Amino acid sequence: MRLQHVPRAGRLLQGRGAWPRPRLNPGVRPCRDGMRESFDVAVVGGGVIGCALASELARRGASVVLLERERLAAGASYGAGGMLAPQVEAHGPGPLLELGLTARALFPDVAERLGGGFDLDLSGIVRVTFTEEGAAELRSRAEWQGRRGLQARILDAAEARDRVPGLAGDPRAALWVPDGQLDPARLTVALAEEAVRHGARVREGVPALHVGPGRVDTAAGPVVAGAVVVAAGAWSGPLTAAPGYPVKGQRVVLRLPGHPLRHTTWGDGCYLVPKAGGRVLVGATEEPEAGFDRRVTAEALARLLRAAAAVIPALAGAEVMEPWAGLRPGSPDGLPLIGPAPGLDGVWLATGHQRNGILLAPWTAHLIADALLEGAALPEACLPERFAVTGSGGAA
Numbered sequence: 001m002r003l004q005h006v007p008r009a010g011r012l013l014q015g016r017g018a019w020p021r022p023r024l025n026p027g028v029r030p031c032r033d034g035m036r037e038s039f040d041v042a043v044v045g046g047g048v049i050g051c052a053l054a055s056e057l058a059r060r061g062a063s064v065v066l067l068e069r070e071r072l073a074a075g076a077s078y079g080a081g082g083m084l085a086p087q088v089e090a091h092g093p094g095p096l097l098e099l100g101l102t103a104r105a106l107f108p109d110v111a112e113r114l115g116g117g118f119d120l121d122l123s124g125i126v127r128v129t130f131t132e133e134g135a136a137e138l139r140s141r142a143e144w145q146g147r148r149g150l151q152a153r154i155l156d157a158a159e160a161r162d163r164v165p166g167l168a169g170d171p172r173a174a175l176w177v178p179d180g181q182l183d184p185a186r187l188t189v190a191l192a193e194e195a196v197r198h199g200a201r202v203r204e205g206v207p208a209l210h211v212g213p214g215r216v217d218t219a220a221g222p223v224v225a226g227a228v229v230v231a232a233g234a235w236s237g238p239l240t241a242a243p244g245y246p247v248k249g250q251r252v253v254l255r256l257p258g259h260p261l262r263h264t265t266w267g268d269g270c271y272l273v274p275k276a277g278g279r280v281l282v283g284a285t286e287e288p289e290a291g292f293d294r295r296v297t298a299e300a301l302a303r304l305l306r307a308a309a310a311v312i313p314a315l316a317g318a319e320v321m322e323p324w325a326g327l328r329p330g331s332p333d334g335l336p337l338i339g340p341a342p343g344l345d346g347v348w349l350a351t352g353h354q355r356n357g358i359l360l361a362p363w364t365a366h367l368i369a370d371a372l373l374e375g376a377a378l379p380e381a382c383l384p385e386r387f388a389v390t391g392s393g394g395a396a
């Protein structure tokens, strides 16, 4: 049935025999002892990028194994606010904005395909500021986004209060853009479930120790695959020598039952993302200097709580539910690394999505599936080779 999704056999599959289960390493026979089996593609990482990839590849008929060191959505895909926010996140026109807009437009179809279940909300994001400097920035943002043909509207005070009930007095400016949000952990799991429905194997608690041409070495034994795609978030760098690095983010979830916040609202120094059950996620710090440290610190928590109450004073009385810290996968130029890993034959990267991993996940999965299965070109701006690295395939 799923052959209908495969217009033609691609680069990985060409010349390898009958679709849909060509063995890409004909010399390696699947074997059932330990983990030694062969697949078309091994995906390393069970976050939203890895699960989107596994799902896209499996839907198109590839045999896929996904290897996750902990459990699905254990890292940034759990802690993220889940914003789909190319317009709010963009600092100006450029490739990241354009990729993000393309990616945002995919979500209604993703929700329809998966049958919902992850609280997709595309009703817009409000950005408010209480400073003159912030107001100038919002006006300039409305202007350049308008010139780009995007909706980006400065709200008057009454509209701002209507969209953000309980808003603190005297904001200097407010902007509305048609961005959105969703529940990232539930999206991740829904994608993994879809992958499994299409025949993918998902293995949790299996850390990848080494990746190399056609194989992943794990603590449970080797996994052989025609292609290995590393989507291990902040851990992709150590595993492949790619120039990715962790960018620590801290956030906290508050609970204020009955509070009518509907739209994600950015203030000065925080964003507030309303979630099911009267919860509001308050994010987030950005601490590239923290390395792999994942501790929640009192200073960051205090700062986030102060910033949240400065936007909606009632949040000062909310219950603190869940402080959390995690690692975004950073990239030196802010654009993701998508494509072959330089110096590591047969190994691909899908990482470096930094603040935009949830937004860019289905789009990244499409790109990699098109490239692996159909030989399609990848956007040059995202090719890892732009950093001219030489991979070593060293242990994570």
Ligand code: GLY
Pocket: 081, 083, 249, 283, 284, 328, 354, 355, 356
């Ligand atoms: N996209 C929001 C963040 O990374 O904090």
